[in-house]
Amino acid sequence: MGACRRGRPVPRFPKIECQTVTPVLAESAAPRSRTQRQSILKQIMGMPAGAIFLVFMTLQIVCITGALLYPDEFRYLSPQNLTILMKAIPVLGCLALGAGVLMIAGEFDLSIGSVYTFTAVLMASLVNTGLSAFIAAPIGILTGLLIGSLNGHITLRFGLPSFIVTLGGLLFWRGAVLLYNGAVQVRFDPEPVFTSLFSGTLFGINAAFIWIVLFVVGFHLLLHRHRFGNHVFATGGNRGAAEAIGINTSRVKLIAFAIAGGMAAVAGILATARVGSVQPGQGAGLELQAIAACVIGGLSLRGGRGSIIGIFLGVLLIHTITDVLLLLRAPGFYLDMFIATLIVLAAIFNHLIERRGLA
Template identity: 40%
Template structure:
């Protein structure tokens, strides 16, 4: 794909475009790491784009306007670090609620997270009044547009997250339990693993990573858009599946997801440089997801034989 696009466009194989691709995939990579954990556990999350929007809006709102407590005649003001923590905490709590509903009431993850999608979108509109929150300051914008040692800040942040979750999934007890739950939930219960706890933590981490993605989007635009994150679930699921994670759970890696994000990023960038219609881009990504899932099912059937 890289060879084909570079032959068709002189602007593709340039350092600036390379950094641009990495900067563009940083948001999707944050979402996709969380989605990888969720899919490894045998679940799915359709609410990450909506959680992204709400987390970004809340962080922007408390940073710019603070939180008023009329009963006590108090206005709480937040620093940049405080706003970042609030944004991630919002994502964590919404993800935790997803996991709690799924485990406590045994709802299908598809249904539970679809409900959260609607809840988070509505809360975003209520928080912002349907209008963007702008003028967040240079310090906040630095998270999305700044660079350290020539590398964009979003790339630094996602690189740190990749290293962290590679270690978690490969070297920790939580990682081993995660694969066990996704591979065979009944067997995991019989061996004494607290399956419900693992699932709740997985969805909570997915929500927190969606919160990080919301901060990056908001910082890059220097505004919190009420409709931010629309359709981001598609790219996240596509990256995870293309990266080799099985939709049935128990098989996949974070590094595979990184590769999947790179493939999606290169594809999006190449289609843009070649002036392909955005509508055709959606068609092509949808076909890629179908092909990736079909290959996954063929591989799974071969292993069962």
């Protein structure tokens, strides 16, 4: 009453009906959910291996669906097919991991296919002379490390493009295989323990596949959780800026070259232990497949960008496509055409990402 006498009107609040609020909430819920989905998709695409992960998972969904609908015609999920995949993936995986680390550092190695063959022939021939495989295998890996270091030393000492130096290495070590052993197959008959360790099975999983998973985890920790990895990315991204903050870029590149050569030797060991022999020309073309897996996995051709998970997914994608085409009984040249198209599209996509500054 006092407020009314002083001329102050009593405030009246409008009555809010529940029916007027509910449509507003219903209208805003749908856009919000769409925004959340778009945000999740954008976060995945923003990850270093996000795009290749989406492509790989989409392909897996299609393959698994086809295998469930047509189990007799498309035997993608058969134990035999999965075993073949687990045996094939580690060889290209090891080559791609070594090549990928070097690409992130801003260099290339085209000789890894020839190094893969040369070290495998060396290891097998040493075993045939009576040496234990547990001694011959480390000698092969050491040889791969030395060859990679030699490539790096020549590249850095004379300021030459690594493409040219390792192209020469490709031809040199391919000829060295013929000079060392001739154009004949070399049998590999190691101790049963060595065979079980590198080509046996553990809980139904091929041993070589377990090795490549361990390598992926180790390289991921090295490049993404260790100071050396930061130096590799800095060296490949901007060598001048890396040197300005005290990074020895020549040392980083030399180590990356050695890693590429060493992983090529490891790939040779896994392949030779699986087959029980090595052919003089079996590594031809593997260097291009390894680089293709890296490009498909999101590595920049200019260096300084990429991820270990992306490299591994690139390897899985190549082998999955190969397997699908074989299961569909497609001609062999279809595979080359499809992989070539995928490489170019991946390179274009990576270039667009770099230009827009999304990575």
